[in-house]
Amino acid sequence: MMIVVVVVVVVVVIAVVVIVVVVVVVEIVEVVVVVVVLVVVVVVIVSEVVLVVLVVVVVVEVVVVVVVVVIVVVVIVVVVVVVEIVEVVVVVVLVVVVLIVVVLVVVVVVIVSEKCKSKPREVWFIYAGMGSQWVGMARNLMEVQVFRKSIENSARILKPLGVDLINFLMEGTEETLRTIVNPFVCITSIQVALTDLLWSMGIQPDGIVGHSMGEVGCAYCDGCLTAEEAVLTSYWRGKCVADASLAPGKMAAVGLTWEEAKTQCPPGVVPACHNAEDSVTISGAADAMLKFMEELKGKGVFVREVNSSNVAYHSYFMEKIHGTLKAALNKVKVTVPANLEW
Numbered sequence: 454m455m456i457v458v459v460v461v462v463v464v465v466v467i468a469v470v471v472i473v474v475v476v477v478v479v480e481i482v483e484v485v486v487v488v489v490v491l492v493v494v495v496v497v498i499v500s501e502v503v504l505v506v507l508v509v510v511v512v513v514e515v516v517v518v519v520v521v522v523v524i525v526v527v528v529i530v531v532v533v534v535v536v537e538i539v540e541v542v543v544v545v546v547l548v549v550v551v552l553i554v555v556v557l558v559v560v561v562v563v564i565v566s567e568k569c570k571s572k573p574r575e576v577w578f579i580y581a582g583m584g585s586q587w588v589g590m591a592r593n594l595m596e597v598q599v600f601r602k603s604i605e606n607s608a609r610i611l612k613p614l615g616v617d618l619i620n621f622l623m624e625g626t627e628e629t630l631r632t633i634v635n636p637f638v639c640i641t642s643i644q645v646a647l648t649d650l651l652w653s654m655g656i657q658p659d660g661i662v663g664h665s666m667g668e669v670g671c672a673y674c675d676g677c678l679t680a681e682e683a684v685l686t687s688y689w690r691g692k693c694v695a696d697a698s699l700a701p702g703k704m705a706a707v708g709l710t711w712e713e714a715k716t717q718c719p720p721g722v723v724p725a726c727h728n729a730e731d732s733v734t735i736s737g738a739a740d741a742m743l744k745f746m747e748e749l750k751g752k753g754v755f756v757r758e759v760n761s762s763n764v765a766y767h768s769y770f771m772e773k774i775h776g777t778l779k780a781a782l783n784k785v786k787v788t789v790p791a792n793l794e795w
Contacts, residue, residue: 575659575660576656576657576658576659577658577659577660577661577662578648578651578658578660578661578662578670578671578674579661579662579663579667580644580661580662580663580664580666580667580668580669580670580671580674581640581663581664581666581667582640582663582664582665582666582667582668583636583637583640583665583666583704583759583760583761583762583766584704584759584760584761585640586630586636586639586640586760587630588625588626588627588629588630589625590622590639590643591604591622591639591643591646592622592623594646594647594650595622595623597650599646599649599650599653600646600647600649600650602649603642603645603646603649603650603680604618604619604622604642604643604646605619606680607638607641607642607645607646607680607684608642610680610681610684610685611638611642611684611688614688616634616635616638616688618638618639618642621635621638621639622639622642622643625639630760630762631762632695632762633691633694633695633762633764634688634691634692634695635691636691636760636762637666637687637688637690637691638684638687638688638691640666640667640687641666641669641670641683641684641686641687642684642687644667644669644670644673645670645673645680645683645684648670648673648674649680658674661674661675664726665726665766665767666687666690669683669686669687670683672686682785685784685785686782686785689778689781689782689784689785690778690781690782692781693774693777693778693781694764694766694774696777697773697774697777699764699765699770699773699774700738700739700770701738701739701763702736702737702738702739702742702761702763702764702765702766702768702770703736703737703738703739703742703743703746703758703759703761703763703765704725704734704735704736704742704758704759704761704764704765704766704767705734705735705742705746705756705757705758705759706728706732706733706734706755706756706757706759707732707733707734707735707746707749707754707755707756707757708731708732708754708755708756709731709732709733709749709754710730710731710733711724711727711733713733714733714735718735718737718745719741719744719745720741721737721738721740721741721742722735722736722737722738722741722742722745723735723736723737723768723769725766725767725768726767734759734767736761736765736766736767736768736770737765737768738765739763739765742765746758
């Protein structure tokens with residue numbers, strides 16, 4: 454609203470200045486015209502008087518002089534009246550134009566301000582799953598005290614289970630992340646630490662969303678799980694998969710719709726995650742997956758393999774660990790806050 458007021462004031466000031474300038478110019482023109490006419494009258498009168506004196510003209514000459522004077526006076530009056538009328542017309546036109554401009558400016562500013570109304574942007578916490586890990590992740594963040602303390606707390610929780618979290622993060626290699634348990638605990642521990650860091654900065658999310666292991670991070674963020682429960686949940690999920698000796702599997706993100714994936718996936722391959730309208734994660738046996746991925750590439754379809762440590766998550770392979778995972782998770786104490794809104 455303040456912008457509208459400022460714009461209107463500026464336009465009005467400019468309009469007033471223009472009107473004043475025009476009026477002054479018209480007045481100057483008016484004065485110049487009158488002076489010129491008066492000079493002409495004086496010249497005519499003087500010339501006529503000279504003629505009368507020198508030539509001793511008759512009365513007729515005097516009459517001519519009088520007529521000329523009357524005509525000149527009438528001309529002066531007419532010129533003055535015309536100039537005044539022009540001045541009034543110009544001022545009226547300018548006032549009307551200014552009013553129209555002001556109205557248009559106000560309308561435009563109001564429309565623009567309505568379309569560009571600022572509103573607080575929502576903050577969402579996004580928690581990724583397997584495949585988001587990479588060597589060196591979180592190393593620089595370990596210099597931030599809040600983040601480091603959270604990681605050290607997770608490391609303390611995992612140490613009795615034989616997991617050296619600090620070493621994985623600070624000294625880990627590609628080989629470290631090729632195992633199954635290590636990426637799980639690293640991803641969740643980092644997500645917990647990032648959440649703690651954001652909270653310490655006074656940043657609270659308007660919404661949260663997570664995929665696969667990222668759902669554990671979400672559970673920590675909204676209070677369903679404590680940091681200890683979140684880290685242990687990830688550990689046991691990875692441990693159960695590692696101990697199950699599952700057949701080699703693979704996962705990949707492909708540029709297909711959900712319906713296309715359901716109809717085109719060959720035996721041994723299933724649509725696992727519906728990422729977007731034209732993006733689906735497929736999962737299945739390694740041999741069948743490799744063959745299908747090559748076929749899709751040959752058709753020009755987008756294909757990106759997910760680093761899932763040769764495990765076909767979100768597929769029929771997971772049925773084998775159902776019982777052991779449930780038993781393992783029962784070891785993790787989950788305390789649901791009484792005031793939690795589901």
